[in-house]
Amino acid sequence: MLYGIVFLVLIIRTGDLxxxxxxxxxxxxxxxxxVRPRAEYRDNFMWVKADSVMPELFATQRNRFSITYRSTxxxxxASPQEIHVWGKPGQFSRVGTVNFFELYAEPTIGNSLxxxxxxxxxxxxxxxxxxxxxxxxxxxxxxxxxxxYKKKLETDLTLFFTRPYGKHxxxxxxxxxxxxxxxxxVHHLKYKLSNLITLTTLNALDxxxxxxxxxxYYQRITNGGRLEFTRNWLYGTVNxxxxxxxxxxSKAIRAYYIQPEISANxxxxxxxxxxxxLSGDKNPVxxxxxxxxxLLYGVAWKFMGNMNLFxxxxxxxxxxxxxxxxxxxxxxxxxxxxxxxxxxxxxSQYPLLSEGREIRGKYLGFxxxxxxxxxxxxxxxxxxxxxxxxxxxxxxxxNKVKDSGKIPVWSYLMVSYxxxxxxxxxxxx
Numbered sequence: 477m478l479y480g481i482v483f484l485v486l487i488i489r490t491g492d493l494x495x496x497x498x499x500x501x502x503x504x505x506x507x508x509x510x511v512r513p514r515a516e517y518r519d520n521f522m523w524v525k526a527d528s529v530m531p532e533l534f535a536t537q538r539n540r541f542s543i544t545y546r547s548t549x550x551x552x553x554a555s556p557q558e559i560h561v562w563g564k565p566g567q568f569s570r571v572g573t574v575n576f577f578e579l580y581a582e583p584t585i586g587n588s589l590x591x592x593x594x595x596x597x598x599x600x601x602x603x604x605x606x607x608x609x610x611x612x613x614x615x616x617x618x619x620x621x622x623x624x625y626k627k628k629l630e631t632d633l634t635l636f637f638t639r640p641y642g643k644h645x646x647x648x649x650x651x652x653x654x655x656x657x658x659x660x661x662v663h664h665l666k667y668k669l670s671n672l673i674t675l676t677t678l679n680a681l682d683x684x685x686x687x688x689x690x691x692x693y694y695q696r697i698t699n700g701g702r703l704e705f706t707r708n709w710l711y712g713t714v715n716x717x718x719x720x721x722x723x724x725x726s727k728a729i730r731a732y733y734i735q736p737e738i739s740a741n742x743x744x745x746x747x748x749x750x751x752x753x754l755s756g757d758k759n760p761v762x763x764x765x766x767x768x769x770x771l772l773y774g775v776a777w778k779f780m781g782n783m784n785l786f787x788x789x790x791x792x793x794x795x796x797x798x799x800x801x802x803x804x805x806x807x808x809x810x811x812x813x814x815x816x817x818x819x820x821x822x823x824s825q826y827p828l829l830s831e832g833r834e835i836r837g838k839y840l841g842f843x844x845x846x847x848x849x850x851x852x853x854x855x856x857x858x859x860x861x862x863x864x865x866x867x868x869x870x871x872x873x874x875n876k877v878k879d880s881g882k883i884p885v886w887s888y889l890m891v892s893y894x895x896x897x898x899x900x901x902x903x904x905x
Contacts, residue, residue: 502547502548502902503545503903504546504900505898505899506543506544506899506900507541507543507896508541508542508897509539509540509895509897510538512537512892512894513536513537513891514613514888514890515890516536517888518783519532519884519885520877520882520884520885521783521865521876521878522876523784523787532563534564535561535563536561537562537613539560540558541556541557542554548584549584550583550584551581551583551584553579553580553582555577556574556576557577557614559573559649560572571645572613572614572645572646572649573649573650575614576595577597577615578594578597578617580592580595589624590624591624592621592624596619597615597616598618598622598634598662598773600664601678601701601702602715604715604774604775604778605680605698605772606662606678606680606772606773607775609775611777611778613649614648614649616651616654618636618655618660619636619638619639620634620635620636620660622634629665629666629667630666630667631664631665632663633662633663634660634661634662635661636661637658637660638657657683658683658684658685660680660682661680661681662680663677663680664677664678665677672705673705675701675703676702676704677701678700678701679697680772681695681696681697682695683695686724694722696719696720696721696722696729697719698717698718698772699719700715700716700718700733701715701716702716710738710739710740711739711740712738712739713737714734714735714737715734715735716733716734719733723770727763727764728765728766729767731767731768733752733753734752735750737751738750745805745807746804746805746806746807747805748802748804749803751799751800751801751802752780752798753797753800754768754789754797754799754825755767755768755769755825756790756825757790757797758826759829759834761795766790767797768789768797769790770789779800779802780800781820781843782845782847782861782863782886783886785843785874785876786798792874792876793824793874794824794829794873794874796824796826797824797825798824798825799824800820800821800822802821804817813848814848814849815848815849816845816846817846818846819843819844819845820845821842822839822840822841822842822871823840824838824870825838826838829873830873835870840867841871843864843865843866844863845861845863847860847861848860855893855894855895856893857891857894858889858890858891860890861887862886862887863885865885867883867884868880
């Protein structure tokens, strides 16, 4: 934390020196603050194996500053945050973490090129493969260098790495501590082929350190992208990826992901109908090849339901893949009020095994997510959500629902207040 504050002071001073090198320089300093408490209730399901299925009520709160300095040739950004936890077992109140969400410098090189150096969020495309995970109080960031080029063609190249992170606070509330890769290389490109069609490509290579064996590293490669069609109120897209390389068990990876979707906007109501297909391993499982697709560093709740029954791949689907048809309906009830209803069906791609025997059928369950979003004033947002699942008996084999005869439920109330504390703009001649 002290290192980050010293670094921030140094880069602001550097920004002043760079700003003075031009005859006329536009500069801006903005300071924002967000306080975001959230109370959650859940019953009859687990997020991880160590969880209890008994009713649980707890609250978390994120307090985050956002300090941004801009000049014509430089952008400096720092986001210190503190996350507090109430009601978790063992301690009624505790600090989950004190950390920097983001901390970077971004000098501009010419009119179309810039480089971002430091801790930074990575949100690409629709967030399915790479996302800053804004729902999580800690969110998600990475550390390294990102090179941007933006003109008619938008593209960026990223190199991230991990290092030993302190364990003074709970790693679950750190924006970086969950990463297990040693190096991560990402190339992203977006190009508008016409007024109706947009092409996005995304290619990633993550390198991991082995714990055993003669070779110190293994790698996983993911290639793919999205094709989008937009015309007036109609939108259609296909998102597809192929994954290969090796996994931690030294198996060769041969896996795929497909997401077709169509949506229609009637003005007040948006309808989104689509599906996700994640490949898995058929029976009997191969000892040399894994067909299980891993959804890298994206978000699950945005696509597979707010209850997060499927977040860790391939563990949460027992390596059998997943098929997730969904329907989202978003209704604007007024200028300040939005209502949303999400519906999901869950199927395994291949039959599950119980005591070594294959179970007939692939249906896992149905989830419904209902939410209300109210923005009474500009800086204030109030969100309430309620979710439930009708789980099939097969869902018990995933170790998330212990008793399919009981209905798993999850509910939350979240308030986000994010005022701008200071904004100053000036010209220096």
